[in-house]
Amino acid sequence: MSSRLKEGKENLVERTKIQVKDLSVWFGSTQVLRGVNLDIKENRVTAIMGPSGCGKSTLIRTLNRMNDIIANCRTDGAVLLNGRNILDSTIDVVELRRKVGMVFQKPNPFPKSIYDNVAFGPKIHGMARGRELDELVERSLRDAALWDEVKDRLKMSALSLSGGQQQRLCIARALAVEPEVILMDEPCSALDPAATAKIESLMVSLKKNYTVVVVTHNMQQAARVSDFTAFLYLGEVIEYNDTKVVFNNPSNRLTEDFITGRFG
Amino acid sequence: MTNRELKAKIAFTAIRASALIVVAVACLLILHIVVNGYKIVSWSFILDSPRRGMTAGGIFPAIYGTVCLIVLTLAFALPIGLASAIYFSEYFGSKWSSLVIITRAASNILAGVPSIVYGLLGLGLFVLLTGFGFSLLSSSLTLSFLTLPVIIAASEEALHSVPLAYREAALALGATRWQTVRHAVLPYAIPGMITASILALSRAAGETAPILLTGAAYFLPRLPTSIFDQFMALPFHIFTLSTQSVNPAITRPIQYGTVLVLISLVLGMNLVAIMIRAYYRKRVRALL
Ligand SMILES: Nc1ncnc2c1ncn2[C@@H]1O[C@H](COP(=O)(O)OP(=O)(O)O)[C@@H](O)[C@H]1O
Numbered sequence: 001m002s003s004r005l006k007e008g009k010e011n012l013v014e015r016t017k018i019q020v021k022d023l024s025v026w027f028g029s030t031q032v033l034r035g036v037n038l039d040i041k042e043n044r045v046t047a048i049m050g051p052s053g054c055g056k057s058t059l060i061r062t063l064n065r066m067n068d069i070i071a072n073c074r075t076d077g078a079v080l081l082n083g084r085n086i087l088d089s090t091i092d093v094v095e096l097r098r099k100v101g102m103v104f105q106k107p108n109p110f111p112k113s114i115y116d117n118v119a120f121g122p123k124i125h126g127m128a129r130g131r132e133l134d135e136l137v138e139r140s141l142r143d144a145a146l147w148d149e150v151k152d153r154l155k156m157s158a159l160s161l162s163g164g165q166q167q168r169l170c171i172a173r174a175l176a177v178e179p180e181v182i183l184m185d186e187p188c189s190a191l192d193p194a195a196t197a198k199i200e201s202l203m204v205s206l207k208k209n210y211t212v213v214v215v216t217h218n219m220q221q222a223a224r225v226s227d228f229t230a231f232l233y234l235g236e237v238i239e240y241n242d243t244k245v246v247f248n249n250p251s252n253r254l255t256e257d258f259i260t261g262r263f264g
Numbered sequence: 265m266t267n268r269e270l271k272a273k274i275a276f277t278a279i280r281a282s283a284l285i286v287v288a289v290a291c292l293l294i295l296h297i298v299v300n301g302y303k304i305v306s307w308s309f310i311l312d313s314p315r316r317g318m319t320a321g322g323i324f325p326a327i328y329g330t331v332c333l334i335v336l337t338l339a340f341a342l343p344i345g346l347a348s349a350i351y352f353s354e355y356f357g358s359k360w361s362s363l364v365i366i367t368r369a370a371s372n373i374l375a376g377v378p379s380i381v382y383g384l385l386g387l388g389l390f391v392l393l394t395g396f397g398f399s400l401l402s403s404s405l406t407l408s409f410l411t412l413p414v415i416i417a418a419s420e421e422a423l424h425s426v427p428l429a430y431r432e433a434a435l436a437l438g439a440t441r442w443q444t445v446r447h448a449v450l451p452y453a454i455p456g457m458i459t460a461s462i463l464a465l466s467r468a469a470g471e472t473a474p475i476l477l478t479g480a481a482y483f484l485p486r487l488p489t490s491i492f493d494q495f496m497a498l499p500f501h502i503f504t505l506s507t508q509s510v511n512p513a514i515t516r517p518i519q520y521g522t523v524l525v526l527i528s529l530v531l532g533m534n535l536v537a538i539m540i541r542a543y544y545r546k547r548v549r550a551l552l
């Protein structure tokens with residue numbers, strides 16, 4: 001794990017994939033995010049940690065405009081993906097969500113077969129059919145470290161899988177539309193430690209091809225998997241830095257209190 | 265037994281008794297109709313026309329008219345009902361727009377309007393204003409209006425029972441709103457929507473007032489051949505036989521027979537609805 005981290009650091013050119021600028025979000029009259037600034041680096045794992053209710057989900061759901069479906073949600077500021085503001089009203093949200101995939105807290109496979117779950121995205125986007133689609137499904141399942149466990153029962157219901165397998169299936173489903181960024185909102189909070197370990201190592205291997213943003217309220221997880229860590233508290237980014245710096249030498253008292261377990 | 269236990273016991277007994285009364289009344293009603301009606305119901309009763317001033321013969325034209333009416337009402341109400349329910353329930357962003365609120369309120373109000381009022385509405389709107397005349401078309405449009413609020417409310421409920429997680433999963437994959445509805449919501453809501461629609465329709469099949477004012481005929485020598493023709497219908501036929509005939513006593517067996525046929529039709533539709541639901545439940549369970 002730490003060797004991987006070093007490997008990452010050797011590559012000195014760190015391109016910004018997503019730049020969050022002065023982002024504020026309101027639900028009705030309640031302000032949930034207060035002027036958030038964040039540079040998310042390409043091909044890195046960025047963790048967003050903080051106590052529950054501090055706005056982690058709200059922040060990550062802004063990155064693929066999932067908050068659009070919440071009627072009373074209002075957003076201010078900018079989020080640049082590859083330099084373009086995705087909060088702009090002229091942005092094609094459908095195209096954006098194809099580029100920025102999401103994995104949810106609770107595994108949410110469709111009550112369809114394993115194959116059909118992974119094929120869902122490619123089908124609606126008309127990306128592949130027949131043999132080509134089969135290959136795409138296999139590749140996605142391999143990348144999600146699930147292929148060996150399900151290759152003999154692709155036609156079986158996704159709901160017959162264990163919780164951890166379902167979550168990896170959801171990752172495979174997200175990978176199948178070939179996104180650039182993968183957002184994960186507490187992807188392990190419903191899983192046991194063994195399944196959690198699998199997903200964590202998956203996050204690390206995914207950064208080779210994708211930019212990964214993971215929300216967690218588990219700071220050990222942030223320390224284990226991420227290259228950069230943001231500490232969010234009451235809707236504000238208190239600290240954002242190299243994960244090692246945040247954990248070994250935090251510059252803010254609140255961060256220190258959080259990582260030493262004094263609250264959270 | 266303590267005072268509290270006694271009270272609980274009394275309450276339970278009362279609840280059970282009221283439930284029993286409902287079941288008993290329903291059974292007695294059906295039993296009474298079957299006992300008095302089964303003798304007359306035969307193939308010739310079902311397939312013949314009334315004869316001798318409706319004191320003899322069968323009731324085929326009334327059955328035919330009611331079936332036509334059901335099919336036409338279904339053809340109008342189902343697409344409009346399902347589409348409105350989808351619109352109300354799925355187009356999140358516009359959920360609070362005043363148009364949706366007004367339409368939803370209107371739909372709720374319509375559900376409480378007595379059926380005779382629908383009859384008058386149909387008379388004014390379809391028979392007179394649009395010039396469809398006394399016809400199958402006017403009657404089935406009127407019945408569609410009557411069933412629409414029920415279909416919409418029940419379909420919305422079916423849509424709401426589909427987990428939000430499916431919608432989020434599809435949207436997050438870059439599905440459009442319609443693709444989300446089409447592939448991640450409807451497959452799980454359609455059985456419930458269809459079941460609810462058939463149940464609503466089976467109630468409409470027994471309505472008399474709305475068709476009386478818009479197209480049902482007392483007696484017709486010929487079957488309707490177009491949607492602009494008048495028609496005979498089972499509920500109206502029962503009304504005619506029992507109140508308008510020269511000698512209601514003579515037609516009594518025919519009345520019972522007609523009621524039996526109407527009830528069988530309605531119960532049959534309920535049965536179909538239940539079977540559709542059971543079939544899809546089993547299919548979903550097979551996937552679990
Ligand atoms: N749809 C919503 N409407 C109103 N308030 C919301 C909504 N979603 C979240 N909130 C509020 O916003 C705050 C941040 O929520 P969230 O981003 O889910 O926190 P976290 O993921 O860090 O636990 C919480 O106080 C929560 O109650």
Ligand SMILES: [Mg+2]
Nearest residue numbers: 056057058186
């Ligand atoms: Mg959350």
